[in-house]
Amino acid sequence: MRLKSKLDEGKFAILAEMEPPKGVDVSTMVANATRVKERVDAFVVPDMNDAVLRMSSLGGALILKEKGMEPVMQLSCRDRNRLALQADLLAASACGINNIMVVRGEDVGFGDHHQAKAVYDIELLELLDVTQKLQRGQDMAGIGLSGSPRFFVGSVVNTAAEGKALDLELEEMDKKIEEGVQFFVSPPLFDLASIDPFLKRVDRRKGRIIPTVLLLKSVGMARYIDRNNDKVHIPGALIERLQNARDRVHECTRIVVETASTLREEGFGGAHLSTVGWEDKLPEMLEGIGI
Amino acid sequence: MEKTSGRARVLVVGSEPEFLEMIGTSLGDQVELLFARNEHEGLSMARTERPDAILLGYLEPRGTSFKLHRRLRGGWITKHIPLLVVDLRLPEQPHKAWTSQEAMQMDAEDYFSITPDDTASLSRLMESVGLMEKISTKLSERANPLKDAILDEKTFCVTWEQIPGRGAFEMQQEHVIDNVARAADGGKIHAISVTDNPGGNPALSTEMLCAEIKKSGMEPLVHLACRDKNRSEIESMLYGLAAEGVRNILVLTGDYPSSEGFEGRPKPVFDIDPVNSVRLVETMNRGLEHQAMRKKVVLAPTDFYAGVCVSPFKKLESELMAQYTKLKKKIEAGAKFIITQVGYDARKLHELLQWLRVNTYDIPVIANIYILPYGTAKLMNTNGIPGCVVTDKLVAELAEEAKAEDKGKSARLLRSAKIYAIAKGMGCAGAHIGGHGITYEMVEHIITKGEEFTSDWESLVAEFDYPQADGFYFFERDNKTGLNTDIPAKGTLKPSGPLIYRFSRIAHTVLFNERSWVFKMLRPMAKRIDTWPRTKRALDYFEHLAKAALFGCLNCGDCALFDVAFVCPMSQCPKSQRNGACGGSYEGWCEVYPNEKKCVWVQAYERLKAYNEETTIGEYIVLPCNWDLWQTSSWLNFYLGRDHTAKRLGIEPPQAKPSSTERGKVTGASAEGKP
Numbered sequence: 019m020r021l022k023s024k025l026d027e028g029k030f031a032i033l034a035e036m037e038p039p040k041g042v043d044v045s046t047m048v049a050n051a052t053r054v055k056e057r058v059d060a061f062v063v064p065d066m067n068d069a070v071l072r073m074s075s076l077g078g079a080l081i082l083k084e085k086g087m088e089p090v091m092q093l094s095c096r097d098r099n100r101l102a103l104q105a106d107l108l109a110a111s112a113c114g115i116n117n118i119m120v121v122r123g124e125d126v127g128f129g130d131h132h133q134a135k136a137v138y139d140i141e142l143l144e145l146l147d148v149t150q151k152l153q154r155g156q157d158m159a160g161i162g163l164s165g166s167p168r169f170f171v172g173s174v175v176n177t178a179a180e181g182k183a184l185d186l187e188l189e190e191m192d193k194k195i196e197e198g199v200q201f202f203v204s205p206p207l208f209d210l211a212s213i214d215p216f217l218k219r220v221d222r223r224k225g226r227i228i229p230t231v232l233l234l235k236s237v238g239m240a241r242y243i244d245r246n247n248d249k250v251h252i253p254g255a256l257i258e259r260l261q262n263a264r265d266r267v268h269e270c271t272r273i274v275v276e277t278a279s280t281l282r283e284e285g286f287g288g289a290h291l292s293t294v295g296w297e298d299k300l301p302e303m304l305e306g307i308g309i
Numbered sequence: 310m311e312k313t314s315g316r317a318r319v320l321v322v323g324s325e326p327e328f329l330e331m332i333g334t335s336l337g338d339q340v341e342l343l344f345a346r347n348e349h350e351g352l353s354m355a356r357t358e359r360p361d362a363i364l365l366g367y368l369e370p371r372g373t374s375f376k377l378h379r380r381l382r383g384g385w386i387t388k389h390i391p392l393l394v395v396d397l398r399l400p401e402q403p404h405k406a407w408t409s410q411e412a413m414q415m416d417a418e419d420y421f422s423i424t425p426d427d428t429a430s431l432s433r434l435m436e437s438v439g440l441m442e443k444i445s446t447k448l449s450e451r452a453n454p455l456k457d458a459i460l461d462e463k464t465f466c467v468t469w470e471q472i473p474g475r476g477a478f479e480m481q482q483e484h485v486i487d488n489v490a491r492a493a494d495g496g497k498i499h500a501i502s503v504t505d506n507p508g509g510n511p512a513l514s515t516e517m518l519c520a521e522i523k524k525s526g527m528e529p530l531v532h533l534a535c536r537d538k539n540r541s542e543i544e545s546m547l548y549g550l551a552a553e554g555v556r557n558i559l560v561l562t563g564d565y566p567s568s569e570g571f572e573g574r575p576k577p578v579f580d581i582d583p584v585n586s587v588r589l590v591e592t593m594n595r596g597l598e599h600q601a602m603r604k605k606v607v608l609a610p611t612d613f614y615a616g617v618c619v620s621p622f623k624k625l626e627s628e629l630m631a632q633y634t635k636l637k638k639k640i641e642a643g644a645k646f647i648i649t650q651v652g653y654d655a656r657k658l659h660e661l662l663q664w665l666r667v668n669t670y671d672i673p674v675i676a677n678i679y680i681l682p683y684g685t686a687k688l689m690n691t692n693g694i695p696g697c698v699v700t701d702k703l704v705a706e707l708a709e710e711a712k713a714e715d716k717g718k719s720a721r722l723l724r725s726a727k728i729y730a731i732a733k734g735m736g737c738a739g740a741h742i743g744g745h746g747i748t749y750e751m752v753e754h755i756i757t758k759g760e761e762f763t764s765d766w767e768s769l770v771a772e773f774d775y776p777q778a779d780g781f782y783f784f785e786r787d788n789k790t791g792l793n794t795d796i797p798a799k800g801t802l803k804p805s806g807p808l809i810y811r812f813s814r815i816a817h818t819v820l821f822n823e824r825s826w827v828f829k830m831l832r833p834m835a836k837r838i839d840t841w842p843r844t845k846r847a848l849d850y851f852e853h854l855a856k857a858a859l860f861g862c863l864n865c866g867d868c869a870l871f872d873v874a875f876v877c878p879m880s881q882c883p884k885s886q887r888n889g890a891c892g893g894s895y896e897g898w899c900e901v902y903p904n905e906k907k908c909v910w911v912q913a914y915e916r917l918k919a920y921n922e923e924t925t926i927g928e929y930i931v932l933p934c935n936w937d938l939w940q941t942s943s944w945l946n947f948y949l950g951r952d953h954t955a956k957r958l959g960i961e962p963p964q965a966k967p968s969s970t971e972r973g974k975v976t977g978a979s980a981e982g983k984p
């Protein structure tokens with residue numbers, strides 16, 4: 019359990035997002051992950067990010083696990099009812115996948131199957147509660163299990179919250195910690211100042227915070243996120259920097275390196291590198307961060 | 310691509326009428342708009358219309374916009390067009406926009422999300438998101454940093470020459486790439502130039518390296534030597550470069566091929582000379598026209614910025630004039646900047662600037678600064694590197710400097726910095742820094758020191774007084790500055806008009822004057838002979854025999870004897886230079902046969918001078934040899950309006966009859982065509 023021990027020891031952990039394929043050809047995913055397996059502490063396998071159909075996170079995590087890498091399986095409340103969720107948790111643990119990251123899941127309206135029925139049979143906090151219960155040897159209905167799973171649990175936190183929303187966010191964070199969450203992944207972070215209100219009030223000792231470091235690939239992408247995602251703020255100067263870059267690709271990776279390095283200096287729990295399709299650039303970035 | 314109308318042309322793609330209307334009303338008066346309403350239309354208009362920018366809105370069904378964006382970015386033509394994605398978020402149709410998953414893969418220059426409150430505010434809204442500004446910055450981003458640096462009066466442009474080595478995976482290549490990376494980080498260099506098969510030896514191709522350099526964000530300058538490529542190969546290389554966004558080229562003749570080629574010395578190509586290469590580039594820049602399937606096709610214009618070389622450091626009057634007359638043609642052909650050959654005489658560099666000024670040529674000059682170590686200096690002193698001039702005095706100084714602990718390194722850099730200062734002070738537009746084993750730090754050192762020295766440049770001139778023994782200067786010396794006045798010096802050259810030249814002149818005047826009665830009388834006969842294969846062959850045979858004996862004729866069929874005072878450039882010049890001397894001549898000798906054969910242009914100048922006609926040398930641009938005419942009678946070709954001289958004089962070909970060269974094709978066709 020490399021991730022757990024890193025975080026327990028208070029060392030800077032590197033998470034890398036590895037989206038499973040849309041299809042069954044896992045060769046690119048495996049090749050990209052293999053190239054950096056020594057340097058990455060765990061690979062986060064998303065559960066159909068943005069409600070776009072892909073191979074399940076359980077499947078993806080299993081494949082990485084087989085290749086000797088440590089996965090973090092994401093689990094969202096969107097697509098499964100309580101039966102299916104528990105079943106998958108049991109399966110994961112039995113297969114040796116012990117890191118999980120519990121999320122709510124984006125609306126199906128964002129995705130490529132917008133006619134799909136969103137499930138949300140249980141909410142995020144309930145799901146966390148279930149995970150605790152399972153570990154104590156009981157299912158959600160209180161019936162005993164033969165052999166109980168073990169999990170190292172993470173979740174998400176909206177570090178961009180301010181004012182009233184921030185109160186609620188911190189409250190929820192406490193609840194999540196009570197329900198056994200040990201690390202929190204934040205939305206993409208580009209500028210520490212933008213999450214200042216959160217940082218001022220959060221007690222970082224209680225749960226390790228691992229901000230997402232998103233690779234911006236084009237000015238268009240950056241502007242889209244800045245404009246449409248209220249959890250993310252991208253400073254204008256950064257967009258300008260991309261705009262004026264002579265070597266755009268290089269500049270993009272440089273920004274990731276700089277952000278991740280700052281996080282390390284500032285004593286965050288780690289960095290969650292999200293390279294959205296440019297996973298082949300991970301070696302270069304890790305080199306830059308000095309991992 | 311250059312805008313023709315002056316207004317930017319923007320292609321707007323979207324299936325929603327509200328979107329098209331909104332763009333139409335808010336941008337219509339500022340730019341020329343083209344509209345496409347579906348994926349197919351968008352793609353084909355982007356390809357055929359080549360707009361300056363594309364505004365991509367929502368397309369039904371969902372996901373189509375993203376798909377089209379992918380195709381545009383992957384397209385050969387369209388990948389160069391700035392792409393701006395626009396989501397018009399109408400409250401009643403929120404899903405008509407890019408999904409965030411799509412956005413994560415967006416490869417666009419910009420993105421706009423616009424929520425219209427009321428239609429009246431739309432145009433203001435558009436302005437507020439800076440749409441127009443974005444488009445124009447995108448357009449100007451296509452500006453060329455090297456060109457900007459050369460043309461900007463406040464910037465002293467610096468280029469750094471790299472020499473690729475022979476082999477695919479050798480250290481030399483690694484050094485080049487390292488240097489480029491350092492230069493890109495350092496930010497003081499405006500372009501990296503890469504030589505083309507340096508010294509006539511095979512090496513990793515400059516165009517490949519330059520494309521790589523371009524990708525790394527540095528501006529490349531491709532050396533294009535006419536030695537190893539014929540005109541088609543040059544054209545094709547240029548298309549490749551254009552497609553990669555590499556636009557700066559330095560056209561030069563090139564050293565003669567070295568004997569180190571595979572299994573011996575390679576065939577020297579020299580199909581077209583730099584003058585005609587620049588013409589080719591300029592034609593491509595305007596949009597080259599050609600015939601395909603009997604239809605006129607005009608190619609999309611390219612955006613090349615082509616420079617040329619010249620050596621003011623020549624010793625003889627004839628050599629120097631051959632340089633300047635060729636330079637004149639290069640400028641007339643459309644050259645945009647000049648880089649000098651290697652030389653250390655400040656007065657000579659000044660002479661070039663003065664010559665340009667006196668002739669009212671407004672073209673920037675970039676001074677060559679070769680960081681000269683003792684060993685190389687000795688080599689250059691004995692004509693070991695064609696065209697590079699190092700005098701005995703300079704070699705002696707370097708020998709002294711080489712005794713220092715650093716083997717003369719600091720002295721070399723200091724000298725280079727001083728040349729930098731002199732060049733800048735004199736009014737050059739930049740410096741072209743080169744040398745073996747040079748690091749970026751050294752280049753930066755030269756720039757920094759050079760800048761320091763610049764205010765004091767005039768006092769440095771005396772240190773760069775390296776005249777060649779009996780060397781000719783175009784202008785009288787200015788004793789105050791040690792440079793040149795604007796009074797042309799008297800020629801020192803002894804004219805020489807050998808008998809054969811005198812005879813050729815008479816024969817030419819009699820037989821090849823298109824306005825004479827002889828011409829008018831002989832032309833009908835020429836027409837007839839052209840249709841009699843046997844007579845024609847006999848004439849060709851006779852002509853070749855006579856001209857081979859007199860001039861060493863190769864029977865190229867597109868005779869340039871008259872253009873070079875009856876010294877055949879095709880057979881007597883190893884580089885077939887029809888427009889002026891290459892840079893390699895040495896004290897009047899041909900680069901390839903030093904101390905053995907005089908340069909054809911030196912001979913031509915001497916001959917013309919015997920008739921006081923030396924100023925007519927290189928009065929007009931001679932077209933490259935048309936290989937359609939190879940091994941045919943040039944006399945007939947002249948009379949029948951087929952060769953370059955006939956074209957220049959406006960001699961029309963007679964009414965279309967099958968020409969000798971189309972023999973095969975035409976007889977074939979008529980055999981079938983006949984009833």
Ligand code: SF4
Binds near residue numbers: 881884891899909
């Ligand atoms: S004859 Fe003159 S132009 Fe031709 S190769 Fe020799 S030096 Fe160059």
